[in-house]
Each structure stands twice: as C-alpha cells, then as structure tokens.
Amino acid sequence: MSGLETLLSGPVVAAARGLLGRRLVSDLDGDRVAVVLTEVEAYGGGDDPASHAYRGRTGRNRSMFGAPGTLYVYRSYGIHWCANVVCGPVGRPGAVLLRAGMVVAGEEPARRRRGRLNHLCDGPGKLAQALAITGTLDGDSVIDGPVRIEGEPAPGTTRATPRVGVTRAAERRWRFVLRLAAGEGADNPRA
DNA sequence: ATAGCGATGTTCT
C-alpha cells in the first residue's frame, strides 16, 4: 500500500491536513489540468452533524461509504459540482472536500472551462469546473482514475479555521488552508 | 471591498 493510500485510510482530519499541498491532476476530455491543493475541509460520519453522511446512507452520499481514495462528487445548490476524497477506515464514512488550489499545469484549458482568466480554483465549485469534475466521476478512484492525487506535499504552513457555510458543529476547526512556502498563489486570496 | 440576490437538485421537516 502506498503512502497516499495509508494517509487516506487514516482519520479524516489527519487525512485532510495530509492532502494539503499535494497535486490533484485531471486528465479529461483530452486536457490535463493540475493544481496544488491549498484549501480543504474534513467531514466525518455519524459523529459529524455537518456531514452528508450524518444520517446514514442516501442515494447521493453512497460513495462516502466506499473505499478510501474514492471520489465523492455531489451537486451543490442544484448548480455546482463539489469534489471530495473519501477518507478513513473502510466502512466508516468520511470525506475531504477539495475547496481550492493553485493551478500548476493546464492553465489554458482551465481558463476555457471557467470562461474567465482568473479565479480559476478559489472555491469548491470553481475547482471542480476547472478540472472538469462532474457527477459522472462520482465513485472513481483518485489512486488510478482520470482524476488523481500525485506526489508528495509542497512545503508550507497550515492554519485551521471553522468550515465555510456550515451551521451545525460550527465550532470544529476542520477547514485547513495552506500558505505555500514558495510561489505566487495569486489566484487564491483565501490562502 | 462588501452586500444582496437569483439559480435550483437533493435531502429533510
């Protein structure tokens, strides 16, 4: 088992921190777009009132109950797609929402998909759109699927804050933002 | 820079 798989099999909060700074690579529709993850949020299972899995399995959240490394893609506010990586021991639901990143490859196709030149990945819906992640990828693996996590984390400092747009369990500081040690990060004002 | 608002699928009350 690889280091990444070990990380994703661990507790979801630790997995979230460990995913920061890693490359998320999308090979879809003949284009490659890659980002370094700069903002993530952890969501648990029956112990986390803010989680989609809090009340058990539904049609939407079923992939949250799958193996670590599974993509959980859901529609947000009926409009946008949001991408998560399932984390935690098998059989225990949990996932890390990929909220923002810095584009490090494929800026051209990312801009085309977003229909603008900046703000390509500074939000979960924007990140999914830039990487062409939609509901058809729900249930795929980030270990060997068309959307993958690759390499080791880029160095930086992490800070923890409350999760965004969450009212229940609002005291949990399960959002993690990375300030890269080097590089611009011009497209990620939140970092 | 910040505030208000409309769009709308899935889940919950």
Added chain:
DNA sequence: GAACATCGCTATA
C-alpha cells in the same frame, strides 16, 4: 415548503 459543504452578477462605497 425550507435548508443547503456555491457562484457570478449587480449595485453601492
């Protein structure tokens, strides 16, 4: 019928 792990447009400063 209402809430929600959001975004981009418009208006105002």
